[in-house]
Every structure is written in structure tokens, then in C-alpha cells.
Amino acid sequence: MSGGITKFAKANLLTQEAMCKDALDYALKDLDGRLELRDIQTTICTYFSDHFNGQLLFDSLTQDYLAMCPRPSMRIEGGGATGGLGIRAGYMDVASGLSEVCLVYGFEKMGEVSTEKGNEFIALASDTDFDFPVGGYYSGYYATMAQRHMHEFGTTMEQMAKIAVKNYDNAFHNRWAQKHERWTIGGVLEAPIIATPLTRPMVCVMSDGAACLILCTEEWAKRLRPDGDYAVITGLGCGTDTMRLGDRPRGDVIPLPGDERGKYDYIAGRWPGLASFRGGREAARQAYQQANITKPLEQIDFAEVHDAYASSELQTYEDMGLALYGQGGRFVEEGHPYIGGKLPVNPSGGLLACGHPVGATGLMQGVFALWQLQGSMARHCGDPEAGIDGSKIQVENARRGLIHSHAGTGTYITVHILERP
């Protein structure tokens, strides 16, 4: 129905409560006063870690600050997929009839600790008996996945670098993006290495920020946006996988709706292993089934996917069925995920350029998707005074979009399909 975000930043010195209020105010203002605070019947609060600020039950502080007490609320947490799971929970609230208007709001404030400490906190979201103690942390885990993908399919660092460059280029036209940086493929490849083969610009940054989405029944939607300028969630998927990456099976690909038999015989007995995200595939399968999608590349107009790493965006092309397994690199080389390509991926600039304040990230994707479907990217993402032309990242005639929220090494993944009514 409506959404709002704060500009994600390395450090936002407002309190989390005030950041959430700013995001909410943006969403309400966009409805020109047609929705009042008292119309909101339930809320879902999404944030990831109590460690970053040492405040437990932060959801209570924000619920209070947003003047939402004593209405029903719950906190949803699922690592990097916290925001996507929050949308799912908000959908459940409305679809079950428990709520006609649900506010899903989320935040993260990661800048109060050093980057090294922050990485350690995030690493505590991996197995602390077996994986973290040997020095495991997320960039390392993703790097081993990328390395395996390169080994199995011949994927190259150049292909991953292209994805990073694409997302930074898109972000130039988005005033909400944190990084307005020009990168070249060579520059990405020569940048300092975080964990081979990933260099710094292939990895997203920890950030502070908040975002919100307002979900409601169709009746409310027609009242709030009489001109039909809203989006309908037509498919929801959620998949999971083992916390320890090494415990994943090596079996057969989960087919997507419409896949012919034998399509994946060439990797039978090897999937997902370390190269792919089983949870993402399962989430896509469910969402496509509900939204009647059998040819995702033709039937979806754009996607905002969880590019915490340039490599994971490449892997996600394959899990979402946009490219065959092993062909994610070719997908980018052929130009498909660019603005003007067959299916623009992360026209906003994604996590790489916007940042990843965990609990807000999945909601941010929902906000960008709504604006794409409204055709309002120019108005929301442009800033004429700063010379930012948001129309450059508006996907022409966008009717259907996909958002993909992702936790751990793919331990929770949600996929939502949003469409124009």
C-alpha cells in the first residue's frame, strides 16, 4: 500500500525508534492523509540482533514510540531474511482476518560496534560449536560457495565483478543509496580481498537504517489508493536449509513449475552442495506456483534480490530459474539483469550500494518494488537538486516484480511476487 525508508548509512545517530518513525511518516505522507495512525490495527516489528545495541525487546520500545500500544504486535527475526519474513507475517495477519491494516516496520543499527566486532556478532548466527570457532564468518562462508561455483561451472570473478558494477551504476540514480561510487570491472577485481575470491566492493556494508511497509485488505487498498496505485502480493514462498553449510545434501534439483523432466540431469546428485541455495529454490517454487509463473524470465519484469555478495546474486539468478544452474555468469554477460535487459535485477542498487541494516533490508526491497510497480521511481528515488534522475532506474511498464530476502548461507529465504492490481 505504502512504504518508507530512511537513507541507510554507516552511522545514523538517531535512535532506532526515531528512524522507524521517519520511515513511517514517509509512508503515511505518501498516502496524503488518507491513512491515520489509528487506522493501523496490527504491527510486525523486524530486527535481527540484540547484540548490536545491548537492548533486548527493542520491539517494545519502537511499538511504544510509534504510538501503536496497546495494539497487537510481534517481533519477527530470521537473520538476513528478517524483513522478508516480516512481510510474510504481515501478510498472515491480513489474510487471516486478524487485521485489516498491518504496519510492518524494521530497523538495524550496526554502527555502534567496530566492523570486526559486527562481523563477529553476525558470525554468531552460524554454528557456534563447529563453524564460528575455527574462524568462520559470513564473508568466508560465501567465499567458499563462490569458489565452488567457479570450480563446478567455470564462473569467473569478472562475471561477479560485473554484477557489482551493475548495482553501483544503478545506485547512481537512487537518492536512497548509500554508495554513489563508480566502479569498473578492473577496479572491482583489483580492490582489497576480503576472502578469496571476494573483494571489498563485492561485499555489502553493515549499516544503520529503518524501513516500513503498510499491508492491508483489498477494500482498504481501494479506499487508500482510489486510482489503483498499489501492489498485490500474489505469491509467497519461504524455504530453509541447514545452518551448517557443510551439512547440505548433494542430490537432485527441486524443479520449478513448468520445468520439463530431465532439465537438470546434468547436475543430478550434486545439488545444492555448496554452489546453490536450496532454500531459495524452494521459496521460488512456492511463490511461482501461487502466482502462476511458469516462465519467470518472461513473466517477471524486475527483481530486487539479496545481493549481500555479488556472488550470491549470481547464484540467485539460478535458484530463481532466471538462468540454468551454472549459467548465472552467462546471464549477466548476456546483459539480462541490467536496466533495459530482459529482467533487471536490483535496479535500486541492491544491498551492495544501499547497505544492509539487516532488519530493514527485506522491507526496503518491498518499498522499492512497490515504487517500481507504481511507476513512481522518479518521484521517490530522484533528487533533482542533487542531479539524481530516478526515472533512469524505473523499469518500463513494470507489472510484476520479485523480492528475495535471504538469511545465513541461505538458512531462511523468502520470495514474494508483487503485481499491479
Add this chain to the structure above:
Amino acid sequence: MTHVYNTNPLQIGRHYEMDYVHSYGEVSDFFLGLQKRQLLATRCQSCGRTWLPPRRDCGACGGLTQWFKAPQAGKVHSFSVLHFAAEAFLADLPFVLAYIELEGIDTMFLSRVTGCKPEDVYIGMPVRAKFRRLVQWTPNDVVFVPAETGASAKG
């Protein structure tokens, strides 16, 4: 003493630390085994799937598992040379994290590869377990080294 970093807005330092009395529970034997230079895995009595790290209950079918000794030689399934890490491991940089394939084990075991230059590690590289003599009771009590190095296990 409280550190003040800024006054507009006011930013102060806060400190927090905690010691845990942590139980390895039903997989304690794995850690106890490391000091005996054993890599203990479990095998499901119902479906036969093998687990390292071990599980009491099979993660595929829920069946009860049994302990057995896993082989100590295998190969690198994938790896990364880390040049950045969580705070606790900064002093170790750069180091190699690798998923190790072992014959007869259906999972892959995350460990460090030492005993060679990080840039010499490759996928498929034969490695063998090397156990730490002064145990820490963590998975760091075992690392993997290139299989061709002859030196006996010391640490």
C-alpha cells in the same frame, strides 16, 4: 570510567562481557575424541547417512545414530583465503578456511588448512587431519594439512 565520543548527539561507551558455562551435550564425545586423535562421526541406524559434525539424531530422517571413527585423510572440497575476519580471529589473518571431503562421510567438515602457503591450497587437494596436543576443547583441536607432509601430528 565512561568514554564520551561526541556530545551532539551524546555518544558514550558501553561495555558488556559474559562467560558462559557451555555444554556440548550429546556431541561431547566428538570433542573428547579430538584429544585422542580421533575424528568421531555418527551414522544413522535407519537411513545410513553419516554426519560430521556428528548428530545424535539424523538430520535427514530423524533416526538414532551411532558413533564411528571417520577417516582422517580426505580432500579440499572448497576453500577461501581469509584476509578479513571476525574480531576474535584478526590475529590469525590470513588463514585458510576449507570444507573437507572425507571418504564415507556425507557431509563436509569445516576446518582450517595449515602447513602450506595459503595460495597453494586448491580444490581437490589431498589433506590429512592433524591434532593439537594442547587441547582447547573446540573444533580447533583438529586442522588439516597437505597429505604429503610427512611430519607426525604435533601442535
